[in-house]
Amino acid sequence: MSGLRPVVLSGPSGAGKSTLMKRLMKDHEDVFGFSVSHTTRNPRPGEEDGKDYHFTTREAMEEGISKGEFIENAEFSGNMYGTSKAAVEDVLAKNLICILDVDIQGVKRIKETDLNPIYISIQPPSMEILEKRLRDRQTETEESLQKRLEAARIDMELSKEPGVFDIVIINDDLERAYEELKDILNEVSKRIK
Numbered sequence: 204m205s206g207l208r209p210v211v212l213s214g215p216s217g218a219g220k221s222t223l224m225k226r227l228m229k230d231h232e233d234v235f236g237f238s239v240s241h242t243t244r245n246p247r248p249g250e251e252d253g254k255d256y257h258f259t260t261r262e263a264m265e266e267g268i269s270k271g272e273f274i275e276n277a278e279f280s281g282n283m284y285g286t287s288k289a290a291v292e293d294v295l296a297k298n299l300i301c302i303l304d305v306d307i308q309g310v311k312r313i314k315e316t317d318l319n320p321i322y323i324s325i326q327p328p329s330m331e332i333l334e335k336r337l338r339d340r341q342t343e344t345e346e347s348l349q350k351r352l353e354a355a356r357i358d359m360e361l362s363k364e365p366g367v368f369d370i371v372i373i374n375d376d377l378e379r380a381y382e383e384l385k386d387i388l389n390e391v392s393k394r395i396k
C-alpha cells in the first residue's frame with residue numbers, strides 16, 4: 204500500500220468537482236489518479252466507460268456489493284454509485300495520490316474505513332448559481348435537475364456540521380478555486396509544482 208493520503212472531493216452536484224478534478228489531473232497526471240466509480244446512470248455525451256465511470260447495471264452492481272467488492276456505495280437521484288476496492292487499489296499501485304469524487308453519503312461511509320483521506324468540500328456560491336450552472340451544463344432532465352437540487356440542499360446543510368470536512372472551498376471564480384485547491388493539496392503532497 205502506498206503511504207500517500209487519498210483526497211475525497213465532495214459537494215453538491217454542479218458545484219464544480221469534475222471541472223476542478225479534471226484540470227488537476229491534466230496539469231499533474233504524474234501526481235494524481237482518479238478512483239473510477241461504478242454507476243447505474245446512463246453515460247453523458249463525451250463520458251468514457253472505464254475513465255469517467257464504470258457504467259453498469261443495478262444487478263451487476265448489487266452482485267459486486269454482495270461479494271464485498273465495494274468500499275462504499277450509495278443511492279443518488281435514482282441511481283446507484285459506488286467505489287470499488289479495485290478502483291482505489293489501481294491508483295495506489297501506481298504510487299499516485301488517489302482522488303475520490305463521492306457524495307455526502309460516501310463521505311460518511313469512507314469515514315468508517317481505514318482509508319484516512321483528506322476531506323474537501325466543493326461548494327457553490329449560492330443555490331441560485333448552482334441551479335444556473337446545472338441548467339447551463341445541459342446534462343439533466345427537469346426531473347433529474349430537481350432531484351439534484353433537493354440533494355444539494357441536504358448536502359449543503361450536512362456539510363456545515365463541524366468535523367465533516369477538513370476544508371471547504373467555495374467555487375465562485377474557477378481560477379481562484381483551482382489555486383486554493385492546489386495550495387491545499389500542496390500541503391499534503393510536495394509533489395505539485
Ligand SMILES: Nc1nc2c(ncn2[C@@H]2O[C@H](COP(=O)(O)OP(=O)(O)O)[C@@H](O)[C@H]2O)c(=O)[nH]1
Pocket residue numbers: 213214215216217221240241244275276277279284285286304305306307308309310351
Ligand atoms: N457515494 C458515492 N457517490 C458518488 C460516487 N461516484 C460519484 N458519486 C456522486 O454521485 C453524485 C452524482 O454524480 P454524477 O451523476 O456524475 O453527477 P454530477 O455530480 O452532477 O456530475 C455526485 O454527488 C458524485 O459525487 C461513488 O462512487 N460513491
Ligand SMILES: Nc1ncnc2c1ncn2[C@@H]1O[C@H](COP(=O)(O)OP(=O)(O)O)[C@@H](O)[C@H]1O
Pocket residue numbers: 214215216217218219220221222223336337339340374375376377378380
Ligand atoms: N467557477 C465556475 N464558474 C462558472 N461555471 C463553472 C464553475 N465551475 C464549474 N462550472 C460549470 O458548472 C457546471 C457544473 O460543474 P461540474 O464540474 O460538472 O460539477 P460537479 O462535477 O460538481 O457536478 C459545468 O458546466 C462547469 O463547466
